[in-house]
Amino acid sequence: MGNLGGTGELRPAAAGDAVAFVGMMQQLKERSGLTYRQLEQRAAERGAVLARSTLADALRRRALPRAEVVEAFIRACGGNEPEVHAWLLARQRIEDGPPMVQNLPRAQPGYRPQAQHGDRPPGQPRHGARKPHGKRRKPLLLTGAAALAALLVIVGVRLLIGDGAEPQSTAAAPLPTGEVSIRPASAPGLCVTDGRVLRAHRYRTVAVQRPCKEAVPPRTYLKVAGADRYRIQWDHPDEGTGCLVLLRDPALDGLLEPHDDCTPTGPAERFRVESAGKSVYRIRPGDGDDRCLAVQGGGGARGTVVRAERCTEADSQKFLIGPEE
The missing domain is CATH 1.10.260 (434 Repressor (Amino-terminal Domain))
Structure with a gap:
């Protein structure tokens, strides 16, 4: 390979x-x-x-x-x-399939068509032609309709091919995969990792936030799990490998628990990861669930649970995903 x-x-x-x-x-x-x-x-x-x-x-x-x-x-x-x-x-x-923009004509590199300035009045020389000897005539003012037409043409040309300035890139950076850190955007000094919480009368290992220096082990991996889908995998030297599963029982609804079956047909969640800015993402559960992962209560304290809740524009639902430092 x-x-x-x-x-x-x-x-x-x-x-x-x-x-x-x-x-x-x-x-x-x-x-x-x-x-x-x-x-x-x-x-x-x-x-x-x-x-x-x-x-x-x-x-x-x-x-x-x-x-x-x-x-x-x-x-x-x-x-x-x-x-x-x-x-x-x-x-x-x-x-x-091919993107629709591939069917549009592409301007030659460095080529900038000249904007048209309306019809040439009778007797006026073409652009670049020599004028008859004599006193230089002042340029004719365009009529209101011709000026409007010229403005529309210029704007249209600039929208199509650019105005000569370097275009500003708005595309999000490629989503990193492999070993990563997942950090709440509201508390970038913390990382999503495992933690023990008391739920339904017993302690469970679920996703929480802790200081990044204390977050490893386990090591966190973002694994491709199909078209626009990803698994979040934890590798622990003692506990082994586990992939996050979204719990849906009433007493545990929304919590994320590692499961040792990371196979494509297993229970591991296939998350949708959406760009929310430069290196900032929203993480949604798989198909049929419209919630987003969030830091519970929007808090920045260590040990706060990460769980699925109704999507909003809150910073607590935005995460930084990058290579493990």
Whole structure:
């Protein structure tokens, strides 16, 4: 898998359609030298489900395989996190199709069309032509209608191709994956990690905020879990690996508890992560739940529970996500 993710002959970003994407998956299987049964076993060893019949069917078809199949297959072939992410991004791009803006004409680099200034009155020389000898005539003032037309044309041209200034980028930075820190935007010195709280007559390990220097272990990982979906995984040297599950029992509703089943078909939540500014995000539970993760009560104290609640514009529902420092 060393040739994946931008180097070597297999680059999923170069696949232009589903057929090319599946063709690269077929090449990858051939290069791996693994049978369908061996790939199934290797996926199971990594906590994923990849039935050999499902994979064989996916590699025979001309349609895009499901994101879960692609992820499990790349991992079974030895892919690391950046490579898995690259394959899933390429799959999503093909599924979404080409953006509409690709059909718009593109201005040549450095080219700026001249704005038109209305009709040329009879007898007036064309722009750039020499005028007859004699006293220089003052430029004619445009009539109200012509001035308005000129203004609209100039504004339209600038909106289309820019006014010569460097465009300001409004695109959000790519969401980091792998080992990360998740910090409440309202208290950036704290990190989301595990903590023990008393709920429903017993102590439970749930998501809380604590000072970042005390937040590891466990180590926190953001894992791609399909198109625009992510799992939050904790790796603890004593407790093992667990992925956050949103509890929905009445006494525990909204709390986040780690579960040791991180497989695509397991109970682990597949979160939606939405940009709310530069490196600032809202984290929503999976499909069918319109809530957002928030620091309970908006407090900045250590040990405060992180739970799902009705989405608002409150800072307590905004999180900083970045590589682990």
